[in-house]
Amino acid sequence: MEGIAFQNPALLWLLLAVLVQALLMGYYWRWRRRTLRQLGSPVLVQRLLRGFSLRRFWLKNVLFSLALALLALAIADPRRVLPAEAKEGRGADVVLALDVSASMWATDISPSRLEQARLLALRAVSALEGHRIGLVFFAGDAFAQLPLTTDYDAVRVLLQQAGPEFIAQAGTDLGVALETSVRLFESASSAGRALVLITDGEDHEGQALARAQAARAAGIRLFSVGVGRPEGAAVRQPDGAPLRDRTGAPVYSRPDFALLRQLAQAGSGRFFDVGQANAISLLAAECDTLQKAAVKLQAEPQYVYYFVWLALGAWLLLVLEQVLSWRFLKTSNAEDA
Numbered sequence: 001m002e003g004i005a006f007q008n009p010a011l012l013w014l015l016l017a018v019l020v021q022a023l024l025m026g027y028y029w030r031w032r033r034r035t036l037r038q039l040g041s042p043v044l045v046q047r048l049l050r051g052f053s054l055r056r057f058w059l060k061n062v063l064f065s066l067a068l069a070l071l072a073l074a075i076a077d078p079r080r081v082l083p084a085e086a087k088e089g090r091g092a093d094v095v096l097a098l099d100v101s102a103s104m105w106a107t108d109i110s111p112s113r114l115e116q117a118r119l120l121a122l123r124a125v126s127a128l129e130g131h132r133i134g135l136v137f138f139a140g141d142a143f144a145q146l147p148l149t150t151d152y153d154a155v156r157v158l159l160q161q162a163g164p165e166f167i168a169q170a171g172t173d174l175g176v177a178l179e180t181s182v183r184l185f186e187s188a189s190s191a192g193r194a195l196v197l198i199t200d201g202e203d204h205e206g207q208a209l210a211r212a213q214a215a216r217a218a219g220i221r222l223f224s225v226g227v228g229r230p231e232g233a234a235v236r237q238p239d240g241a242p243l244r245d246r247t248g249a250p251v252y253s254r255p256d257f258a259l260l261r262q263l264a265q266a267g268s269g270r271f272f273d274v275g276q277a278n279a280i281s282l283l284a285a286e287c288d289t290l291q292k293a294a295v296k297l298q299a300e301p302q303y304v305y306y307f308v309w310l311a312l313g314a315w316l317l318l319v320l321e322q323v324l325s326w327r328f329l330k331t332s333n334a335e336d337a
Helices: 009-039 042-048 054-076 113-127 152-161 174-184 208-217 257-266 279-288 307-323
Strands: 004-006 078-082 087-091 093-099 132-138 142-149 193-199 220-226 271-273 293-297 302-305
Touching: 004 009, 009 054, 054 307, 078 307, 093 113, 093 142, 093 174, 113 152, 113 193, 113 279, 132 152, 132 174, 142 152, 142 174, 174 193, 174 208, 193 257, 193 279, 208 220, 208 257, 220 257, 220 279, 257 271, 271 279
Parallel strands: 093 132, 093 193, 193 220, 220 271
Antiparallel strands: 004 078, 078 302, 087 293, 132 142
16 A cells, blocks of 8 residues: 555564465475375275365464464554645744763763753753754864754754764864854844753853854844753763873863853843753743744654554454364265365
8 A cells, every 4th residue: 555664664574474384384284195195095084084174274274374464564563654734833943052072971960961961952842842943062163963943853863862972072162052053043034043052161262252242143042051060070981981181180070150141141041050940941931932933843744553453353363263163063064185
């Protein structure tokens, strides 16, 4: 049927069970005929096979093979995608800039700053549905991961994979992160603009404040989210080993929330702490106050599932195969073998 695809196509190899069943039955039938011929007495063979129905015997095996085939197809999970049209809505433009530098490995908040930042960003995506969302990862350099989009699933997938390996250049440059994020906004759009900076606030280049002021001049509101605790912590790699600098000394990271508050003030936004219970709702409320423009919302795919019907068919065939006897109730009507 057109439009049908398997969710688990690799499991279609289970259909080989039908072939194995056929081979086993072929082997059994040859063995049976050979054994009966060795008896040598047609009268004895007829007596032994009294009441045996050749038709029912093969029908039972065909039913069992069909049940195996339906089960294999059900496990492969066929589904049909229904055509879906994109919906029109109105929303603002929001860019999430996530710090993936090595300092985000610090565990002053559990399980790590990076994990807490990712969780907050994922919650923000859900709260900001209806707006267009862009995504930037940064460390010593910054790279746009997604342009402004309403494909929220794509944003979530990238956020779940975020880590220091995305950016080769070590360190943290908030200035280049802000500059890269600003470039994602479309100059021709009339939508309001918000930039959400999620970081521990470490900045090794000192250009962040000037970039925040430039962003505000371009009509972009800057919201900063601080990740970590003021006392800081030693940075450990994912394997638990301490991160060391070029001299071999352990790296200690202390968040700079004061800088993040300055950036938010310069960008006419607000500062939030990652541990703040209502941070996401407040951020979403701020973004909802921005000017809206027409947005084409990504249509959620709808599916027609066939798993249940295939599994039900397999169950009915197995029940029928079990109920059906390979003998006639009246032995006088028995078929010849």
